[in-house]
Amino acid sequence: MTDNLVTGTRKSLEVVSSAPQGDKLIRKFLREPAAVISLVFLALLAVVAMLAPLISSYDPTATRLADVLAPPFTSEHPLGADGVGRDVLANLVYGAQTSLSSAAIVIAVSLLIGVPTGLLAGYRQGWIDGVSMWISGALLSLPAIVVLLVVLARVGRSTSLALVVFGILIAPSVFLLIRGSVRAVREELYVDAARVSGLSDIRIMVRHILPVVITPTIIQAALLAGAGIGIEAGIAFLGLGSSDKASWGLMLNDASQNIFNAPWLLLWPSVALVLTVMACTLVGNGFRDALANYGSSAGRVKTVKAAKHPGSTPEPARPMEKAPVDPGDTLLVINDLRVSYPRPNGEKSDVVKGVSLRVERGQILGLVGESGSGKSQTAFSILGLLPGQADMTAGTLSFAGVDLLGMTPKERNRLRGARIGYIPQEPMSNLDPAFRIGSQLTEPMQHHLGISAKAAKDEALKLLARVGIPDPERVFRSYPHQVSGGMAQRVLIAGAVSCNPELLIADEPTTALDVTVQADVLDLIRSLQAERGMGVVLVTHNFGVVADLCDQVAVMRDGEIVEVAAVTDLFMNPREEYTRLLLDSALDSTSKTANHRPIDSGMTTETEGAR
Amino acid sequence: MTSVNQNPSPEAEPLLRITDLTVDYRIGGLGRKRTFRALQGVSLDIKPGETLGLVGESGSGKSTIGRAVLGLAPVTNGDIRFDGRSITELSKKERRALSSDIQVVFQDPYTSLNPSMTISDILSEPMQVAGTSRPDAQRRVRELLDVVNLPSNASTRYPREFSGGQRQRIAIARSLCRNPKLIVCDEPVSALDLSTQARVLQLFSDIQEQTGVSLLFVTHDLDVVRHISERVAVMRRGEIVETGITEQVIAKPHHAYTKALLLASPIANPALQAERRRERRLFLDAQPAPSTAVR
Numbered sequence A: 001m002t003d004n005l006v007t008g009t010r011k012s013l014e015v016v017s018s019a020p021q022g023d024k025l026i027r028k029f030l031r032e033p034a035a036v037i038s039l040v041f042l043a044l045l046a047v048v049a050m051l052a053p054l055i056s057s058y059d060p061t062a063t064r065l066a067d068v069l070a071p072p073f074t075s076e077h078p079l080g081a082d083g084v085g086r087d088v089l090a091n092l093v094y095g096a097q098t099s100l101s102s103a104a105i106v107i108a109v110s111l112l113i114g115v116p117t118g119l120l121a122g123y124r125q126g127w128i129d130g131v132s133m134w135i136s137g138a139l140l141s142l143p144a145i146v147v148l149l150v151v152l153a154r155v156g157r158s159t160s161l162a163l164v165v166f167g168i169l170i171a172p173s174v175f176l177l178i179r180g181s182v183r184a185v186r187e188e189l190y191v192d193a194a195r196v197s198g199l200s201d202i203r204i205m206v207r208h209i210l211p212v213v214i215t216p217t218i219i220q221a222a223l224l225a226g227a228g229i230g231i232e233a234g235i236a237f238l239g240l241g242s243s244d245k246a247s248w249g250l251m252l253n254d255a256s257q258n259i260f261n262a263p264w265l266l267l268w269p270s271v272a273l274v275l276t277v278m279a280c281t282l283v284g285n286g287f288r289d290a291l292a293n294y295g296s297s298a299g300r301v302k303t304v305k306a307a308k309h310p311g312s313t314p315e316p317a318r319p320m321e322k323a324p325v326d327p328g329d330t331l332l333v334i335n336d337l338r339v340s341y342p343r344p345n346g347e348k349s350d351v352v353k354g355v356s357l358r359v360e361r362g363q364i365l366g367l368v369g370e371s372g373s374g375k376s377q378t379a380f381s382i383l384g385l386l387p388g389q390a391d392m393t394a395g396t397l398s399f400a401g402v403d404l405l406g407m408t409p410k411e412r413n414r415l416r417g418a419r420i421g422y423i424p425q426e427p428m429s430n431l432d433p434a435f436r437i438g439s440q441l442t443e444p445m446q447h448h449l450g451i452s453a454k455a456a457k458d459e460a461l462k463l464l465a466r467v468g469i470p471d472p473e474r475v476f477r478s479y480p481h482q483v484s485g486g487m488a489q490r491v492l493i494a495g496a497v498s499c500n501p502e503l504l505i506a507d508e509p510t511t512a513l514d515v516t517v518q519a520d521v522l523d524l525i526r527s528l529q530a531e532r533g534m535g536v537v538l539v540t541h542n543f544g545v546v547a548d549l550c551d552q553v554a555v556m557r558d559g560e561i562v563e564v565a566a567v568t569d570l571f572m573n574p575r576e577e578y579t580r581l582l583l584d585s586a587l588d589s590t591s592k593t594a595n596h597r598p599i600d601s602g603m604t605t606e607t608e609g610a611r
Numbered sequence B: 001m002t003s004v005n006q007n008p009s010p011e012a013e014p015l016l017r018i019t020d021l022t023v024d025y026r027i028g029g030l031g032r033k034r035t036f037r038a039l040q041g042v043s044l045d046i047k048p049g050e051t052l053g054l055v056g057e058s059g060s061g062k063s064t065i066g067r068a069v070l071g072l073a074p075v076t077n078g079d080i081r082f083d084g085r086s087i088t089e090l091s092k093k094e095r096r097a098l099s100s101d102i103q104v105v106f107q108d109p110y111t112s113l114n115p116s117m118t119i120s121d122i123l124s125e126p127m128q129v130a131g132t133s134r135p136d137a138q139r140r141v142r143e144l145l146d147v148v149n150l151p152s153n154a155s156t157r158y159p160r161e162f163s164g165g166q167r168q169r170i171a172i173a174r175s176l177c178r179n180p181k182l183i184v185c186d187e188p189v190s191a192l193d194l195s196t197q198a199r200v201l202q203l204f205s206d207i208q209e210q211t212g213v214s215l216l217f218v219t220h221d222l223d224v225v226r227h228i229s230e231r232v233a234v235m236r237r238g239e240i241v242e243t244g245i246t247e248q249v250i251a252k253p254h255h256a257y258t259k260a261l262l263l264a265s266p267i268a269n270p271a272l273q274a275e276r277r278r279e280r281r282l283f284l285d286a287q288p289a290p291s292t293a294v295r
Helices: A002-007 A021-030 A033-050 A088-124 A126-141 A144-155 A159-186 A189-196 A201-237 A248-257 A263-303 A375-383 A409-415 A437-449 A453-466 A472-477 A485-497 A515-532 A543-549 A567-572 A577-585 B062-069 B092-098 B119-129 B134-147 B152-156 B164-176 B194-211 B222-228 B246-251 B256-264 B270-286
Strands: A330-342 A348-360 A364-368 A391-393 A396-399 A420-423 A503-507 A535-540 A552-557 A560-566 B016-027 B034-046 B051-055 B075-082 B102-105 B182-186 B214-219 B231-236 B239-245
Touching (some): A021 A033, A021 A263, A033 A088, A033 A263, A088 A126, A088 A201, A088 A248, A144 A201, A159 A201, A189 A201, A189 B102, A201 A248, A330 A375, A348 A364, A348 A375, A348 A535, A348 A552, A348 A560, A364 A375, A364 A543, A375 A396, A375 A420, A375 A503, A375 A535, A420 A485, A437 A453, A437 A472, A437 A485, A453 A485, A485 A503, A485 A515, A503 A515, A515 A535, A515 B256, A535 A543, A543 A567, A543 B270, A552 A567, A552 A577, A560 A567, A560 A577, A567 B270, A577 B194, B016 B062, B034 B062, B034 B075, B034 B239, B051 B062, B051 B222, B062 B075, B062 B182, B119 B152, B119 B164, B134 B152, B134 B164, B194 B214, B194 B222, B231 B246, B231 B256, B239 B246, B239 B256, B256 B270
Parallel strands (some): A364 A535, A364 A552, A420 A503, A503 A535, B051 B214, B051 B231, B102 B182, B182 B214
Antiparallel strands (some): A330 A348, A330 A391, A330 A396, A552 A560, B016 B034, B016 B075
């Protein structure tokens, strides 16, 4: 957006990608060879099953005494005949019919029961949810095979009935899956928005919720198909299935009776069963993987969404001016820092493009910019915490006279925490919920400072008191979820300064906090900095925070530094147009509402960032 | 006139009148019922065409008021009257009918739009529910995109193709599609970049000028309130601690909490901010119980 903010051009919307999500998913699926082969196999099997009368002229159930255990590879019986003279090939292809229709029955029954109840229970919750959860729990606790045997014993031999019963017994797995997905979607704001728009519950379910649960349902259906085929074969093998239908299970039954006379009879039904069930599972897994890949690639795109410079060819690397690093009091020197990420189409997107900065000892440098300006990426480069796929280069990256670029990851690790402290944006997600706050504070101290557990605890308690926590002992023993967000941020600040770092990197340290808590935390950072003389790099989008805390400010935009100035100069006399525009859009009391419309409301079609 | 409740102006009948509203959320499972009181005896009015800013910190109950008005929060006690009739206990059908009059814009523009629907579908869905024909709905979609300054070719795209600010414009367009009388805005700009914030706020003002819609504007940011609303109600722990004309409340806060809130929000000016910091220190030191010192 920033381009247009300055130039005021009306740029057409940027199209990230215009393929609908479904197509993408299918394309991902098609890239899984095992799944594709399995799907082709199942399709062929379906064709064979449908064309069964053309492939074999025999009635699969017709017995001919003359053909008992006829050998295979004859023109009459290409695969031989079984113990009662039935043609094996006919049984194999008609058995495919039975298997596939069994899969269809199980899928149909379990989806018919599981999907509507899952939708209803997940969406409505309340007593409907309670009752259906109870029923599904009861069904799941029944041993399926025993129930099947009992039902068949009462009603007589019937494959279809057995499959319907099995479908009912397995329906809870569908129900639970759908219910879980619905509960997750239900919390999305767009469902609330749909309710406010006056949509009926049924319409919300069909339009907004059903599409989300379709994919997991397909995966589940593929797995159920395998289970259904297995159950049918099992029932037929036990001699409990309908006797008028060909079945691979029945073939196995016959083969097992003739295992000494004609062992080859076992081969065909076994191979058919194993391949079919395996294919079902692989198709299901393929879908799941495609979905997972799809999700992760979407996530990856989002993290680098800031970078939108299609085809920006990297500039010819500037001659690395080995700037004689002033060893004096300069704490951090960055020269020509570049960070880029690979894009799915093979190109690179640059998020930091040649940033140069210096931080003196005891100085607070503010790194300001809007979302996507590369300010956090710059901070993470200093910390050495960029994601693995990031590509970082720099002319110089030196800390206290030490070259960071030449360090091994292990050496970087030792530096981090000990000499470079870090305060993150989201206090809660940066504390491990499984460990007490005390151990999370003392462990780094023991590691970096080499002090005893006892000494580390004393130090931690002192630190907790120092950062304004009223009852350090209690917080020391608490788990992260037992303290508030503001308290958690104080804990993290205590942790960041626990090893007396020379440099503190704070990435939007107050953005997630309430304004009164923010003021307290800013006060705390200020006083700790003054007390210990640390250098600080403060990443923020908030000019109020900059004005409150910083000595020096670097304004970033689009991966580049626009302006670096002392804080008073920057606010009183911004040199760059862009800085002025940013300052003008601040809503605080220094800007007046009426005569201070920062941007012509006509030019609003450009991309607008969210932080 | 510092509070409309004490001093209702007789000529302008309020569009929305909330009286003594209490909301309890049930927490825990079926076995052990406990309740969490999100709102405690809240009263406020909004006149037609007016914007009321509702400001407070997290957990103050400010969003719960909005959700109660939308029928998304359980009302334990009190009354919400809209356009002269009580909407506290409505059947599902009546609540659906009300959807043409009361609309919403949520905070998060990423989850408030269904990712699998095109912009055109998102915008026309509420109209089709109301029985608008397809061509009419399409025409209105183009109008709405124009109102929120998005190009008309946006309609065939998906939400993820838009940036945060643009998505928020789409959400605003959706809220406008059936000409509502009241829009509940739940932190609609707090997820946006600063310069985007200013523009989206400007869009709200423009729309209000054109359509005369009333806004219940929930935010944690006093600067945003100053920008958008003539009146403000300051909330803390489920209660309104102060209400009045925005400029007056900001210039001369009566309640200590309002003052603490004001002094805590940093000014983008180093000299003024240093001054404000000193003031805040003095103010906090003067407080008997350090209400803001520890959280």
